[in-house]
Amino acid sequence: MLDNKQPHYFLGIDGGGSKCKAVVVSKDNTILGTGTSGPGNPLHGFEQATNSITASALFALEDAQLADIPLANIIAGVGLAGVNLPRLFDEISSWQHPFKQLFLATDLFIACLGAHRGGEGAVLITGTGSCGFSYVDGHAFIIGAHGFPHGDKGSGAWFGLQAAKQVLLSIDGVVAPTIMSPFLLKKLNCHNDIALVDVIAGKPASFFAQLAHVVFDAAEQGDIVAKSIIEQGAHYINHMTQTLSDKNPPRMSMIGGLAPRLKPWLSDKTRSLLSEPLNPPEMGAVLFAKRQLGLQ
Amino acid sequence: MLDNKQPHYFLGIDGGGSKCKAVVVSKDNTILGTGTSGPGNPLHGFEQATNSITASALFALEDAQLADIPLANIIAGVGLAGVNLPRLFDEISSWQHPFKQLFLATDLFIACLGAHRGGEGAVLITGTGSCGFSYVDGHAFIIGAHGFPHGDKGSGAWFGLQAAKQVLLSIDGVVAPTIMSPFLLKKLNCHNDIALVDVIAGKPASFFAQLAHVVFDAAEQGDIVAKSIIEQGAHYINHMTQTLSDKNPPRMSMIGGLAPRLKPWLSDKTRSLLSEPLNPPEMGAVLFAKRQLGLQ
Numbered sequence: 025m026l027d028n029k030q031p032h033y034f035l036g037i038d039g040g041g042s043k044c045k046a047v048v049v050s051k052d053n054t055i056l057g058t059g060t061s062g063p064g065n066p067l068h069g070f071e072q073a074t075n076s077i078t079a080s081a082l083f084a085l086e087d088a089q090l091a092d093i094p095l096a097n098i099i100a101g102v103g104l105a106g107v108n109l110p111r112l113f114d115e116i117s118s119w120q121h122p123f124k125q126l127f128l129a130t131d132l133f134i135a136c137l138g139a140h141r142g143g144e145g146a147v148l149i150t151g152t153g154s155c156g157f158s159y160v161d162g163h164a165f166i167i168g169a170h171g172f173p174h175g176d177k178g179s180g181a182w183f184g185l186q187a188a189k190q191v192l193l194s195i196d197g198v199v200a201p202t203i204m205s206p207f208l209l210k211k212l213n214c215h216n217d218i219a220l221v222d223v224i225a226g227k228p229a230s231f232f233a234q235l236a237h238v239v240f241d242a243a244e245q246g247d248i249v250a251k252s253i254i255e256q257g258a259h260y261i262n263h264m265t266q267t268l269s270d271k272n273p274p275r276m277s278m279i280g281g282l283a284p285r286l287k288p289w290l291s292d293k294t295r296s297l298l299s300e301p302l303n304p305p306e307m308g309a310v311l312f313a314k315r316q317l318g319l320q
Numbered sequence: 321m322l323d324n325k326q327p328h329y330f331l332g333i334d335g336g337g338s339k340c341k342a343v344v345v346s347k348d349n350t351i352l353g354t355g356t357s358g359p360g361n362p363l364h365g366f367e368q369a370t371n372s373i374t375a376s377a378l379f380a381l382e383d384a385q386l387a388d389i390p391l392a393n394i395i396a397g398v399g400l401a402g403v404n405l406p407r408l409f410d411e412i413s414s415w416q417h418p419f420k421q422l423f424l425a426t427d428l429f430i431a432c433l434g435a436h437r438g439g440e441g442a443v444l445i446t447g448t449g450s451c452g453f454s455y456v457d458g459h460a461f462i463i464g465a466h467g468f469p470h471g472d473k474g475s476g477a478w479f480g481l482q483a484a485k486q487v488l489l490s491i492d493g494v495v496a497p498t499i500m501s502p503f504l505l506k507k508l509n510c511h512n513d514i515a516l517v518d519v520i521a522g523k524p525a526s527f528f529a530q531l532a533h534v535v536f537d538a539a540e541q542g543d544i545v546a547k548s549i550i551e552q553g554a555h556y557i558n559h560m561t562q563t564l565s566d567k568n569p570p571r572m573s574m575i576g577g578l579a580p581r582l583k584p585w586l587s588d589k590t591r592s593l594l595s596e597p598l599n600p601p602e603m604g605a606v607l608f609a610k611r612q613l614g615l616q
Contacts, residue, residue, distance in 0.1 A: 173469035188470040
């Protein structure tokens with residue numbers, strides 16, 4: 025495709041378990057606007073995920089004062105959690121989407137492309153979920169990404185779940201009292217244990233991810249139970265980092281909403297292997313779309 | 321109420337997280353028929369729970385060859401999981417039910433009444449969920465019953481979840497391999513890890529409860545990881561037993577689908593405190609209804 029035929033604008037969208045983030049960029053990758061909407065993981069519902077993708081794109085265009093350009097005129101790169109499962113990749117691929125063209129990748133791949141500005145490397149993701157991904161010599165490798173509540177150790181949802189578990193066990197008198205108990209009751213605006221059990225019942229990963237800070241707040245005040253939870257989570261993230269490092273990625277970054285709080289608890293070895301991400305995942309989605317078009 | 325005005329038949333219904341069981345009995349408490357239907361915990365949906373209650377009652381009447389008697393002519397005692405939460409108790413209480421009268425209690429209370437044939441005592445329940453309950457000197461006491469995935473340690477769902485977690489961690493190379501891996505893949509008819517992650521995604525407690533046997537099968541073949549899981553679960557159940565024993569119940573029983581497999585792993589002290597349940601929970605529901613009517 026010749027340069028003078030390049031589209032003027034691109035959309036990049038990153039859909040995760042808690043929210044969907046979009047950027048609209050100019051052809052030189054300058055961010056013109058951003059938008060955020062609801063959960064974008066199709067595992068928790070095709071309709072919710074596709075609605076979130078569209079909504080985040082519209083918000084980004086509005087933010088860029090480009091609301092008069094129809095989605096049907098813009099090419100979108102979209103990275104989604106969940107589409108590492110072939111069934112969900114096929115489901116989203118068959119979506120009658122509103123864009124001019126849609127290029128679909130996993131959230132991991134666009135995060136990696138973003139963190140290393142289109143280059144190869146590895147990323148550790150600790151947001152609502154947790155996982156590791158490397159892309160080296162054209163080969164993709166994934167560790168973790170198993171989901172909630174059985175996997176995703178060291179993630180926001182995992183930390184929140186551990187807090188709830190320990191608080192409930194301390195109510196039973198099975199473990200020592202922890203200052204996470206008053207923190208959690210306050211955070212959830214509960215006046216007693218019965219209310220706590222009711223509020224927690226049947227909640228998804230995104231709910232538990234919001235409770236992760238309770239563990240870090242308590243640990244920073246010296247709570248032994250909270251510290252022990254963080255050590256278990258950090259141990260898993262350290263292990264993932266080592267596994268990714270063994271693939272010899274040129275660069276490695278840690279991203280996701282929990283990364284800033286978790287980083288100080290990781291081993292010196294792990295921290296020495298990490299570099300700052302260069303761009304956010306949604307920009308990685310733009311780079312992915314351009315790569316598929318042969319534009320860069 | 322005079323004896324000659326006593327109804328001829330009573331229904332007793334026990335609604336749990338995985339299924340709803342009903343008995344129809346004669347006025348001298350002889351079981352004439354039984355019925356089983358789907359999940360009966362209103363936490364997972366009012367409509368499903370109430371449909372299951374009605375269906376189990378109809379199956380029991382059919383089994384007793386009493387299908388010509390309308391539900392509107394029969395008094396039912398109903399014990400349900402979840403209704404220890406006031407919100408759900410009120411929800412079920414306002415149900416336009418099909419019975420002549422419905423007396424509602426928690427699944428714990430009817431299980432206790434059943435196990436001790438209407439007398440006081442305590443029960444440990446290890447089925448899909450886990451909890452302990454005592455009724456001594458007219459006072460009810462509950463331990464556990466916190467729900468999945470954050471509570472219910474030592475329950476079927478908890479054991480199944482631990483199996484899934486350990487198998488996924490062993491895939492990541494974070495823990496030693498376990499023979500639970502091939503057992504779990506076979507049980508779920510999965511050919512590889514990706515298929516396993518897909519099958520497990522978003523599943524409820526009742527799904528994980530079906531995986532509990534994988535842990536016991538593996539432990540019985542000497543698997544160290546599986547044994548360690550059982551020891552953790554057993555530790556919690558031993559603790560619950562001691563807490564209940566401190567209430568001085570005249571009798572204590574262990575019930576629920578997992579009880580036969582878990583019992584051999586409990587401490588000698590715990591086992592010495594347990595007596596066989598005299599009647600199933602659904603008979604306890606009948607005894608509860610009759611007690612409310614002043615019939616016994």
